[in-house]
Amino acid sequence: MRPLKRLVEQFLESEAKGGIxxxxxxxxxxxxxxxxxxxxYFDLRDVYLKLQVGDWVLKKTLLHFVNDFLMALFFLLVGLELKREILQGELKNPRQAGLAVAAALGGMVTPALIYTAFNYGGEGAAGWGVPMATDIxxxxGVLSLLGKRVPLSLKVFLTxxxxxxxxxxxLVIALFYTSQLNVTALLVAALVFGFALLLGALRVRSLTVYMLVGLVLWYYVLLSGVHAxxxxxxxxxxxxxxxxxxLPPHADGVAEDPELHEAQLELLEDAAREAQSPLHRLEHLLHPYVAYFIMPVFAFFNAGVALEGAQVGSIALGIFFGLLLGKPLGILLFSYLAVRLGIARLPSGVGWGAIAGVGLVAGVGFTMxxxxxxLAFDAALLDEAKLGVLSASVTAAVLGSLLLWKTAAPRPS
Structure with missing residues (x-):
């Protein structure tokens, strides 16, 4: 259990630094x-990048390259983390998974309803998916600023x-924010995905093979109209x-003889690398690039919004109150119901005040x-949506920090 706890702490520390x-x-x-x-700044986002091989050409603006290609690597990491959590992590335990699933469901449904109440039948109606997302x-990063006042169990719950x-x-992006479908490209993408599943079933371990198949899959998903x-x-x-x-026997110890110590450590390191699954190796490989390059680059190209001429209308208000009120209310209500129904339990040493604080912090919806x-808005409405996201995220981070500071201090043993 200690190595697993250490891995969780390293993951959380990496995510926290990436958030800052x-x-x-x-x-x-x-x-x-x-x-x-x-x-x-705005001209830089519109610079075109072109890749050409013979008659084949792929041409994208720098902004679209970041959002369509680099963010595919971010989503790859999200998928790896999700699969690991389901098979080996917090989501493997039914009662712990029950709390996370219930909280997440409440934190998606309630903000969408609040946003829809502001924008039903209006030009911003398509943006109901915007306040549903939490930026992990x-x-x-917000929780890291509070240090040891926030117990590890609460950080794991938020993760x-x-x-x-x-x-x-x-799922929302795939089902509701997909442009007109190219059925032929979608079928080819399905075949490529089937081939990737076959490689996994055959226990192919080469990450290079998976990434090459992934490039082909990405291209045909892009052509299909589903977001790449x-x-x-x-x-x-x-x-x-x-x-x-x-791992070999006694892999958790090292030789006491100083002359054998270094050699045995090297053997153990080699054995550990060999014993790691392709999923864990790829997750560890991607993490620093996603946290310290891809997400900051995405933030730089997408967070720019000119205040001059920006409006605060129903779109901005729907997103603001969806994230700031809908997230904590939905997470708290659905978590309470799950615990009362016996399908979930609170994390160790965590009370309802801390769950409310996590609900507020979950209102930081930045990246997603x-x-x-x-995807939801054209250029005319996008700045207003960004204003709602940024203002809600900053407010949620401040209020959530204050609430957690008062409620989430670890209980004395």
Whole structure:
């Protein structure tokens, strides 16, 4: 159990640092978009990148390259984390999974209803999916600022909640934010996905093979009209999680003889690498690139919104109150019902005040919310949506921190 706990703590620490970097790059984008260099910032997003092989050409703006290709790697990591949590992590235990699933469901349904109440029948009606999403990196970054006042069990609960929330967002994108379908490309994508599943069933361990298949899958999903990032999640579910062979006996200890100590450590490290599943290896490989490059780059290119001429209408208000009120109310209500019905239990040492605080922090919807906003709105409405996301996320982070500071302090033993 100690190695597993150490891995969880390393994961949370990595996500927390990534959240702080995400905040810095988002702030830089916001400042630039309202500075004398604003036009240069917006022009940079519209620079075209072109890849050509013979008669085949793929041409995308820098903004679309980030949102369609780099974010597919983010979604690949989301899929890997989700699969690991279901098979080996918090979501494997039915009662712990019950709480995370119930909380995530409440945190998706309630914000969508609040947003719809503001925008029913209006031009912003399509944006109901925007306030449903929680940003795991930002949320854990907020919790990291509170240090040891937040128990590990509460951080793990927020992580599991956000991962289930991400799955919900992926389903919403695939089902409701898909353009006109190209049936031929969709069938080819299905065949490629089937081939990836076959590779997983055969226990193919080469990550290079999976990434090459993933590139083909990404291209045909892009052509199909379904958002290309969904390819990342599909590929994740094909990658096997089983070990090739178990660790050698006594792998948790080292030789007491100093002369053998270093040699044995090297052997154990080699054995550990060999014993790791392809899913764990890819997850560990992707994590630093996603946390410290892909998500900050996404934030930089998507968080810029010019305040001059920006409106605060029903779209911004629906997103603001959906994230700030809908998230904590939905998470608290659905969690309470799940516990009362006996299908879930609260994390160790955590009370309802702390659950309410986590609900507020879950209102930090930055990455996925901005992503869905880009799919739901055209340029004329997108700035208003961004304003709602950014203002709600900052407010939720501040209020959630204050509430957790008072309610989530670990109980004395």
């Amino acid at each position: 970097l995400l905040f810095v790059t988002a702030l830089a984008a916001f400042v630039l978009s309202n500075s004398p260099w604003a036009q240069a 990196a930002f949320a854990l 599991a909640l956000a991962i289930v929330d991400d799955l919900g967002a992926v 990032t969904i390819a990342g999640v599909l590929l994740a579910f094909a990658i096997p999680i089983g070990r090739a062979r178990p 919310a901005l992503f869905i906003a880009g």
